[in-house]
Amino acid sequence: MRIVAIQTDGRKPWRGLVAESRRERARGLLGRDGLEPGVCMVLRPCRLVHTFGMRFALDLLFLDARGRIVKVARGVRPGRLGWGGWRARTTLEAQTGWLPKLEPGERVSAAEGFSF
Numbered sequence: 001m002r003i004v005a006i007q008t009d010g011r012k013p014w015r016g017l018v019a020e021s022r023r024e025r026a027r028g029l030l031g032r033d034g035l036e037p038g039v040c041m042v043l044r045p046c047r048l049v050h051t052f053g054m055r056f057a058l059d060l061l062f063l064d065a066r067g068r069i070v071k072v073a074r075g076v077r078p079g080r081l082g083w084g085g086w087r088a089r090t091t092l093e094a095q096t097g098w099l100p101k102l103e104p105g106e107r108v109s110a111a112e113g114f115s116f
Contacts, residue, residue, distance in 0.1 A: 005111040006040070006092070011100050016042040016092065016110065029054065029093060040094040044116065047088035054078040057096040062088035067108045067116040074099075090116040 001024060007013040015038060019025045025043050029035070034056050043049065051058060060073040062084025070087045075096050084091060092108070102108075110116065 004042070004114045006042070006108060007111070008100065008102060008106055008108050012038075013111075014038045014040060014094075016040050018042045018044070018114070020044060029058075032056075035095040037095075037098040040092045040099075042090065042092055042110075044090040046091040047084045047086070049082045049091055049093065051076055051078045051080050051082070058082070059094045059096050059099045060084070061092040061094075061099070061102065061108065063090040063092065063108055063116045065089045065116065067110075069102055069104050069106050069108060071104060072102055 002018045004016045004018055005013045006016045029041055030053050058076045060076055060082045061069055062071040064070050064087045071084045073082045076082050
């Protein structure tokens with residue numbers, strides 16, 4: 001899994017673990033006890049996630065093809081579904097509590113030639 005730097009306007013960047021293959025996306029964060037602050041899982045393409053079998057709650061950012069946030073879901077507990085809508089193309093999953101206050105319409109960007 002590759003790691004990319006992710007940033008929003010004027011905020012400290014965080015690291016994204018990119019799951020692009022079908023196998024990596026299917027596994028996602030299953031089997032983990034958590035993520036350290038400043039790290040998220042990047043699932044693409046992805047507009048629907050589940051937390052069945054998860055051991056911790058998630059904050060979810062659903063992004064469109066240009067990296068704009070189309071939906072934010074905070075505190076999604078294990079055993080739930082998170083749907084970003086038809087415009088969502090990429091989902092960022094983070095352990096609940098550390099993501100900065102972000103709103104739909106804000107842009108998320110990634111370094112190293114990575115695009116959403």
